[in-house]
Amino acid sequence: TTEPKDAWSVLQDLADYVAARVVVDFLSHITISDNPMWRLDGTQTPAYSWYRSNAAAVQFLAEGTGAVSQLRMKWLHADGEVAGTVAYPATPTGIGKVETLADAIYPSEALALLALQRRYMVSRNPFSLVVQPAQSETRIHPAQFHAVTWDFDDSTATRTGMAISVDHVLDKNHWQQAIRMVQLREDVF
Structure with missing residues (x-):
């Protein structure tokens, strides 16, 4: 800015x-x-994969402000002059709202569009994932990618998320852990 x-x-x-x-x-x-978070080709390799066999509980939370249909942003030259406006995706999806981000300096329209695409990847789904491992793991930390595959009834929910917090609680000599993630990809059923 x-x-x-x-x-x-x-x-x-x-x-x-x-x-x-x-x-x-x-x-x-x-x-x-x-920053592996911003790989747009979907090559985020999960550090951990969670299933019913190794997770005590999984929650899928819709806690964001709502889905985003399109992001728009004015990109500026280094001198602060408006160079143009970029939008991603080019046409609003029709699900959610169109949001305008703050003006930002980029050397080209292509780089401004890539920055917008990175933001859209996170903002398009206002969902969080919370996993409580069956056994606590000391090597889990924020910024790692996790895969969650959860079977219920006759369906399987598959999600990919990036850990944004890892909480540890020691209660009566029992260690519990909770991993909160922001969902990154479209839902797969």
């Missing part, structure tokens, strides 16, 4: 600009790397 901001906001904008991931650890070490 073009307005003055603090350093963290600028770093977030730069990471978005180049589709990178910024990780700050508990010692304030900063690591910048490729």
Whole structure:
């Protein structure tokens, strides 16, 4: 964006600009790397797969603000002048609302459209997934991809999500864990 901001906001904008991931650890070490979240070809490889055999419980939550039919954004030249408007998908899907994002600087229309496509991938489904593993796993952390395949009645629900939080509770010497994910792909039944 073009307005003055603090350093963290600028770093977030730069990471978005180049589709990178910024990780700050508990010692304030900063690591910048490729962000697998933004692979548009669907190549996110799940770190974990959850089924009835290894998950104590799974919840599919519709907690977002609603489906998005189309995203629009003005992209700007480096000097702040409006270069054009991009929309993704080109035609609204008819399910959900059309949203307009804040203006942002990009070097080309193609890169602005890619940024919009990345946002659409997450915003098109306002669903979260919550998995409680049957046995807690210490290596699970936010930003990992997970696959959930859950059989019920005569159907199977298959979802892919990215972990946004991992909670641990120790109660009466029993360790429980909950993984909250944002759903990334279309539903498959």
